[in-house]
Amino acid sequence: MRRNVFIKTFGCQMNAVDSARMLSLLSQADYGAAASLEEADLVLLNTCCIREKADQKIYSELGVLRRWKQRRAGRLVGVGGCLAQQAGDALRRRAPHVDIVFGTHNISKLPEMVRRAAERVPSLELAMNGDVGHWDIPPYLPGGATSAMVTIMQGCDNFCAYCIVPLVRGREVSRSSGDILAEARALAERGVLEIVLLGQNVNSYGNKEGEIPFHDLLLRLSRVEGIRRIRFITSHPRDLDERTIGRFSEIEALCPHVHLPLQSGSDRILSSMGRGYTLREYFGKVAALRKARPGIAFSSDFIVGFPGETEDDFLRTLEAMEVVRYDSSFSFRFSPRPGTHAAEMCGQVAPEMSGERLGRLQALQDRHTRGRLSEFVGRETPVLVEGESAKVRGKLCGRTPCHKTVNFTEGSGEGPIRKVRVTSARAHSLAGEEIP
Ligand code: SAH
Ligand code: SF4
Ligand code: F3S
Numbered sequence: 294m295r296r297n298v299f300i301k302t303f304g305c306q307m308n309a310v311d312s313a314r315m316l317s318l319l320s321q322a323d324y325g326a327a328a329s330l331e332e333a334d335l336v337l338l339n340t341c342c343i344r345e346k347a348d349q350k351i352y353s354e355l356g357v358l359r360r361w362k363q364r365r366a367g368r369l370v371g372v373g374g375c376l377a378q379q380a381g382d383a384l385r386r387r388a389p390h391v392d393i394v395f396g397t398h399n400i401s402k403l404p405e406m407v408r409r410a411a412e413r414v415p416s417l418e419l420a421m422n423g424d425v426g427h428w429d430i431p432p433y434l435p436g437g438a439t440s441a442m443v444t445i446m447q448g449c450d451n452f453c454a455y456c457i458v459p460l461v462r463g464r465e466v467s468r469s470s471g472d473i474l475a476e477a478r479a480l481a482e483r484g485v486l487e488i489v490l491l492g493q494n495v496n497s498y499g500n501k502e503g504e505i506p507f508h509d510l511l512l513r514l515s516r517v518e519g520i521r522r523i524r525f526i527t528s529h530p531r532d533l534d535e536r537t538i539g540r541f542s543e544i545e546a547l548c549p550h551v552h553l554p555l556q557s558g559s560d561r562i563l564s565s566m567g568r569g570y571t572l573r574e575y576f577g578k579v580a581a582l583r584k585a586r587p588g589i590a591f592s593s594d595f596i597v598g599f600p601g602e603t604e605d606d607f608l609r610t611l612e613a614m615e616v617v618r619y620d621s622s623f624s625f626r627f628s629p630r631p632g633t634h635a636a637e638m639c640g641q642v643a644p645e646m647s648g649e650r651l652g653r654l655q656a657l658q659d660r661h662t663r664g665r666l667s668e669f670v671g672r673e674t675p676v677l678v679e680g681e682s683a684k685v686r687g688k689l690c691g692r693t694p695c696h697k698t699v700n701f702t703e704g705s706g707e708g709p710i711r712k713v714r715v716t717s718a719r720a721h722s723l724a725g726e727e728i729p
Contacts, residue, residue, distance in 0.1 A: 296334040297327035303351060304341025306491055306526065307462070308374055310442045312339045313432030314400055315373070320433070322404040330361060335369045335407060337393075340376035342457055344628035351376050355388040362390050369410045371395065371403075375461040379631075381419050396420070397447075397462050400427040421463045428468050431476070434483065439677055439709045440522075440692075441485045443476050444468060445510070446492035446499075451529065453556075454567045454635040455596060455627060458493055467492075467499045470510055474517065481519030486709055487548075487677055488514065490525040496532035508536040515544045521710070522677060522694065524548045530555065531569040533578055541586040549586050550620070550696040553578070554594035558613030559606035562599050566635070572613060579617055590665070590695035591617055595624040597654055598647025601640035602627075607650050614657055620665045620695070621721075622658050626651050659720070666718035669697065673728065676701065676713045685724075698722040705729060 298319050302312040315337060316326060327333035336358055341347040355372075362368045371393035372384055378396035385391050392410040395402065399418040406416040425447050434441055448463040449456075477488055490510075492498060498507040505513070514523055523546050530553055541547055553575075557563055560571050582589050595610060614622075626647040629636035674693045682690035682700040690700050691711070701713045704727030715725040 294323075296324050297332050298324045298335040298337060299327040299330055299333035300337045300339060301354065302339045303347060304339070304343065304375060306442055306489070307444070307447070307493075308339045308341060310432050310444055310491060311374070311397075311400060311427070312337075313434070313442075314427055314430045315339070315403055316433040317430055318401070318403050319407070322407065324407075326433075334367065335371065336361065337371045337373060340372060340374035342376040342379050342461060342630070344625060344630075346628070348376060352387070355391065359388065359390045367411075369393070369407065371406070371410070373397075373400065373403075375457070378419060378421070378461040379457065382417055385415070385417070392416070394419070398422070398425055398427075401430065423464065423466060425466060428472065431479070434480070434485070437680075438483075438485060439679060440487035440489065441480045442489045442491050443473060443480070444492070445473055445490045445495060445525075449493035450497075451494060451569075452567065452634075454565065454638070455599065455630065455633055457630040457633055460632050462493065465494065465497065465501065467502050467504055469502075470499065470505050470513065473510065474513055477514055477517045477520060481517055484519075484709075486520065487522035487524070488520055490514075490523070492525075493527060494529045494532060495525045495527065496529055496534065496537060506536070508534070508540050511537070511540050511544060511547060515546045520546060522546055522548050524550065524696070526552050528553050529569075530575050530578060535581070538578065538581045538585050541582060541589065547586075548694045548696065549588060550590040550592070550694070551582060552592045552594075555610075555613060555617075556594060556596050557599060557602070557606065558610035559602070562602055562606050565601060565638070566596075566599060572609070575613075576616065588695070590620040590697075592696075593617070593619050593622040595622055595654060596627050597624065597650040598627045598642035598644075600627070600635055600638035600642065602642055602647075602650075607654075611654065611657055614654070614661065618661050618665065619658065620697075621662055624651060624654050624658065663718065663720065666697065666721075666723060669693070669715045669723055670718055671715065673712060673714050674699070674725075676711050676725075678709050678711060684722075689727075693723075699725055701725040701727055703727055 373395045396419040446467040450465040676691035678691040682688040713725040
C-alpha cells in the first residue's frame, strides 16, 4: 500500500539536502510526498540545534505531532538531524510518541527503521563511525529544477568555541571528487544549470583524504558541460587560499558572491572564538577577491554577545561592516550550547545587552543591504529563473549571478536564463522587466 511522508526541515542547507535524500530513499520504499501534515502517514523532523531557539522550536513541534498521531491509528513520527544526534534517547524520554530517532550518519537506515516502526518496534540509530553512508543516495530534485545542491564534505574539525556542529556532524570527511563530478554531470543532463557545493568548511576540501584541492575541484566542475553557475558554502576565512581566490578571475561560471562569515570584528573575540584569523587578514582576503572579480558580493554571519564581548569589541564589528559593506548577513545572539567551550567561559553577556547590540547590527545591515540593492537599479543582468514569483503574482522569480532575488515581468524570452533590466530595489529583493 502506498503511504505518504511529510518531512519538515530545520536548520541549514546540509539538512535541506539530507531531507531530499530521505525523500528519495523513502520513495523507493513506496512512500510518496504528502502535501500536508493531514495527508501524511509518516512525519519526519530533520532537526537543528545550532542555537537554543532551534531546540525549542522542535520540542514545540513534537507537541503538535503528539496530537496529530492520536488522530489516526498507524501514524509514525521520526526525528533525525542534529538535535536527534545530540539528544539521542533523551528525546524519546521527553516525547515518548517518537518512533524513530536517527543521527546525522544514519540516513541510509531509514527504510529499515520505518519498517520496524510499522511493527511497533522503535529505533534509535546514532552511530557516528566516520562512514557517512548516504552520499550515493541522489537527493530528490523536483522536475524542472535549475539549481541543485551537491554535498562535497560533511562534519567539521574546527571546533570554534561556540559551535556544536563538530559534536553533532562528526569529524570532517570529504567525498571523492570522482563522485562529485559524476553527480554534477548527472544533474547537468537533467537540465540543472547551477550547482551549489555544500560543506561546513569547503576550503579544506579533500585535505585529509589526499583528494584534489578545492580550487581544482572548482576547475573540473566548471568544465562539466551544461553547468553555467557554480556557488559554494561555506568558506572559512582562514582556509580560503590564493589559488581559490584566483579562480574568481579564471572561471566565468564561478558566481561573484562569497559567503565569508566574519563572526566578530574584534581580534580579541576572534581569538577567543578560535577562528584562526585576524581582522586584517580577513580584509586582505576581501581585497584580493575584489581584485580578482570586481563587483563581487559578500555576505557574512555574525555572533553578538560572545562571552567577554565589550561595547568596544562590538563597535569594531560595526566598523568592519562599514569597511566591507556586506550585501547581506545572518546575525545571532550568542547561545551557549552544551558541550562547547564557550558555554563554560566567564564573562557571559546579559541577554538584554546582546539583544540591544543585535538590533543595532541589523539596522546597519539593512542600510547596507538597501544600498547594495539600489546599485543595481537601471542595470541589465542575467537572471536564472527559479519559477513563478511567490510574492508578486504573474511575475517570474530568479537570481542574479551575485545571488540577488529578482521578481520580473516576463518578456518574449525563453529558457532558464533571461536578460532583465532592474527597475527598482525593495528591502531584500529587486524588481525588473525582461528585455529582448
Ligand atoms: N560552517 C559554517 C556555518 C556554521 S553554523 C561556518 O563555519 O560558517 C552557521 C552560523 O551560526 C555560524 O556562522 C554562526 O554565526 C552561528 N552560530 C553557530 N553557533 C552559534 C551559537 N552557539 N550561538 C549563536 N550563533 C551561533
Ligand atoms: Fe562551526 Fe566553526 Fe565548524 Fe563552522 S567552522 S561548522 S562555525 S566549528
Ligand atoms: Fe543546524 Fe546542524 Fe546545520 S546544527 S545549522 S542543521 S549542521
